[in-house]
Amino acid sequence: MYKMNKIAVAVGLCTVLTAGSAVAEAAEKNWRMATPWSGGPWLERDAQMFADRVSELSNGNIAIEIYPGGTLGSALRVTNTVKSGVAQISHNYINYDYGTDPTTALLAGHSSGLTPEEFMLWMYEGGGVELYEEYRRDVFDVVAFPCAILGTEIFLHSNKRVETLEDFQGLRLRTSGAWSELASRLGASTVVMAGGDIYSALERGVIDAAEWGSPEMNQPTGFQEVAQYVIIPGVHQSGGFLECQVNEKTWDGLSEDEQDMLRLAGKLTVFETWLASSFADLAAYQALVDGPNEIVHLDQSFIDTIYEETVKWEDEYAAENEWFARVIESQRDFKDTMSVWPQYRLPIGSMGR
Incomplete structure (x- = not known):
């Protein structure tokens, strides 16, 4: 169900690398990836998709071994696992850190009305990805960026x-x-x-x-x-993101090109997971x-x-939390920009057959 035979086509990659242990042996950097996932698409498809992108874009120099939830630490405390260096990288849901700071909800997706497509526009054209990385490093001492998109959930x-x-x-x-x-x-x-x-x-x-x-x-x-x-x-x-986190010491030991490569791998897998999950949701x-x-x-x-009620909740936290205020202001400004969208764009799936 989650085979990866088409993922390279979407981004025009032409490098074909040897899979499995041969890649790990040839890699200059062998990283452990912590996740909260016990199985399913987020582990078997999305996390693996990111690991494959990193291997391809680094010409095999970085190999990532993915661990299911609970094998490298608590499944709900993946941030601590990365921060401590037990894992060099993670595939995670930022909202699991909501108890530490409610700003995480704005970056994970909440009842704000941002669809997956709107979230991607805000993240990559509206300044969201820069806020995301700065916030994670400032508050949690890890480097993080989006690496998968979340579809609209069933209520x-x-x-x-x-x-x-x-x-x-x-x-x-x-x-x-x-x-x-x-x-x-x-x-x-x-x-x-x-x-x-x-x-x-x-x-x-x-x-x-x-x-x-x-x-x-x-x-x-x-x-x-x-x-x-x-x-x-x-x-x-209505939409949201999963993230990839990198240990600060590990990140600072990378070249600028390697750091940019990891960000690019995240962006590519956001797009690829949007394609895969959106299509799978239909059936x-x-x-x-x-x-x-x-x-x-x-x-x-x-x-x-x-x-x-969501707006009231947002206003209450924005009044007392500087990071929350910065992020919600950015998202609200973006939603104002998006208000003209229905005037010239047809709703997805609205055309007759």
């Missing part, structure tokens, strides 16, 4: 029908990060648990509902087997439509309330 797999704000009241919801805080403010009863525990919690009725990822990410979890309702759209996470969502689950669309008044 809920739920055993209770959720359509309105009233339906959301008291809902026992598995979530994490900023949405845990916002969902609580909107009346849900939130709980944070590892992804591997969600299926059984839904099946046994420990929780009513859960959010996890996009259709592609959710399909292999089997949530649709133990929760009748599929609630859309995923306004809580995964259609399977839900064709299956026994009921698709439920959120009432627009509930969506509006979510955005209103």
Whole structure:
């Protein structure tokens, strides 16, 4: 499902390198990559895609060995694993550091209304990537940059029908990060648990509902087997990024060309993961439509309330956190720029056949 036979075509790379241990033996630098992922597309496709890009762009001088979550340290504390030097690099979700600084939510993706396409525009043309790298180094003492895009998530797999704000009241919801805080403010009863525990919690009725990822990410979890309702759209996470972090000492020991190469590898894999995940989501969502689950669309008044509460939440943190204020101001300015987009661009998928 996650074979990599087409990834080089997208970027016009012509170098073909020997895979596996032969590359590692020939490499000048052999790096360990920590991840939170136990399996699935983020580990088997996205992290591997970045490692392949680095090998190709460095002419085999940097080889990255990818480790599943928990093998080099806590799966939810990957930043510490990289900062300490246990791993030279990571593939990570910045929002796992939300407890340290809520600014991470703005860079991971939250209920801000930025789609994956808008996020990429802001990141690479609107100054986001520079803010990202400066922020991570200033606050967390690691060098980081985006290296995968996140698609729009499913709002809920739920055993209770959720359509309105009233339906959301008291809902026992598995979530994490900023949405845990916002969902609580909107009346849900939130709980944070590892992804591997969600299926059984839904099946046994420990929780009513859960959010996890996009259709592609959710399909292999089997949530649709133990929760009748599929609630859309995923306004809580309309888009976002995964990151690659590099240990500061390791980064400072690289040449400027090598540093730029790593950034380029990240940018290329953002584009490639956008292609791969967007296409995979189509079939995964259609399977839900064709299956026994009921698709439920959120009432627009509930969506509006979510955005209103999000703005209040943003303003509160911006008033007390300088980094939060810098990032949210940049994103809001970008959204103002994007306001003309619907005037001349057709919505994706809107053309008749």
